Amino acid sequence: MLLNTNCNLCHSTSIKPLYSKADLNIVKCGSCGLTFLSPFPDEEAIKKLYSEDYYLAWGIQEPKNLELVRSIKMATFRRELEHLRKYVGSGKILDIGCAMGFFLEAARESNWDVYGVELSTYAAKIAQQTLGQKIYNGALEAAKFEDGFFEVVVMSDLLEHVTDPASFLTEVMRIIKPGGLLMIVTPNLESLSAKIMRRHWNHFNQEHLYYFSPGTISRFLKEKSFEVLDVYPAVKAFNYIYISSQLKIHRVPIVTPIIKLLDKILLNNSIGQALFYAYAGEMSVLARKTEIKQDVS
Numbered sequence: 001m002l003l004n005t006n007c008n009l010c011h012s013t014s015i016k017p018l019y020s021k022a023d024l025n026i027v028k029c030g031s032c033g034l035t036f037l038s039p040f041p042d043e044e045a046i047k048k049l050y051s052e053d054y055y056l057a058w059g060i061q062e063p064k065n066l067e068l069v070r071s072i073k074m075a076t077f078r079r080e081l082e083h084l085r086k087y088v089g090s091g092k093i094l095d096i097g098c099a100m101g102f103f104l105e106a107a108r109e110s111n112w113d114v115y116g117v118e119l120s121t122y123a124a125k126i127a128q129q130t131l132g133q134k135i136y137n138g139a140l141e142a143a144k145f146e147d148g149f150f151e152v153v154v155m156s157d158l159l160e161h162v163t164d165p166a167s168f169l170t171e172v173m174r175i176i177k178p179g180g181l182l183m184i185v186t187p188n189l190e191s192l193s194a195k196i197m198r199r200h201w202n203h204f205n206q207e208h209l210y211y212f213s214p215g216t217i218s219r220f221l222k223e224k225s226f227e228v229l230d231v232y233p234a235v236k237a238f239n240y241i242y243i244s245s246q247l248k249i250h251r252v253p254i255v256t257p258i259i260k261l262l263d264k265i266l267l268n269n270s271i272g273q274a275l276f277y278a279y280a281g282e283m284s285v286l287a288r289k290t291e292i293k294q295d296v297s
Ligand SMILES: [Zn+2]
Pocket: 007, 008, 009, 010, 011, 012, 029, 030, 031, 032, 033, 034
């Protein structure tokens, strides 16, 4: 087990304990405040984490549930695309960690030229069924996109899973064209839910190696030649049917039996289908890659 003794953002070695839980040790850089796990789970544990079960946890092996997850996720992503449209409305867009490709399906509806990268073979296959060969199954670096290829790159619930955000962002910066946009959605360490729940915050888990705040994510982006345009709360779409199906997959004492009763009232009518949007302690960050500086030497 290797402890993380250097900050990935400012390289300081002044690393201080923040919270300790059964299987997690969360530390904070004494200099810039970047928060991360130390040690990270070992490679074997990480591999296990992202096996087929990772997506099966959403219950998508059943076609009915896959459709439900698709409709809920697409509702969330259509809102994100609206935000994006204020700055740019067309061109090549890449979703890194695109999972089953639902963001890209939503983007294609509004005429974006869509590309995806996904590590999980299981999820990438599902994405390829609807989006074809523009879904690359593997790591971002291995996809070898040309310099400045994309107008927009999106990373939703991704950067917190990456072992070296600094070098990852260097590669992301390379493939965005000057003036192009980067959109990041990630848990916000300074959100109300994080402040209230402290060490019990739901985003603290083995999958999430880093925990960003508006301050640390902005500093990362500035160091990679991005100008931060906007940081705002990320909202996600839900409806009763979706919550009910998730609670039957992930059983919770007392709640799951109540849901079974509610199902009789809500499942087959418009109330059950009504979408609502909730803030779940995550932030969206929009940044623009600055134009290349002229070499004046
Ligand atoms: Zn630091």
